[in-house]
Amino acid sequence: MVKNFYLGDIVEMKKGHPCGGNAWEIIRLGADIKVKCCNCSRIVMIPRSKFEKDVKKIIKQNVPEEK
Template identity: 60%
Template sequence: MKDYHLGDIVRFKKQHPCGGDTWEVIRIGMDFKARCTTCGRIVMMPRRKFEKNVKEIVERAGE
């Protein structure tokens, strides 16, 4: 299990329909909320699905 923090930028395995593939983590808990860095769309998904969909952490918060 990876350690995610608010403000982390992650890349999902699948690309968003707007063409963006990086997301900013804006809520952590049983459910995760992420904002597309390209179009600003916000999605909410269960932790298990979020962790399965994340390909890599592009940028850590505060670095």
């Protein structure tokens, strides 16, 4: 799987959130990745290594435009 993530991407994780949603929006990238649940708007920080293992698929990719 491609390991390129961008701000605003919507990803599906292997485990769902307790609220019932499993779609997450990436709102911060770095050594830790901050994601927001698309169902209940809860924000969670996950280490990048765990995040990359737990991503099932990218639902919507927000590729930045090149100038």
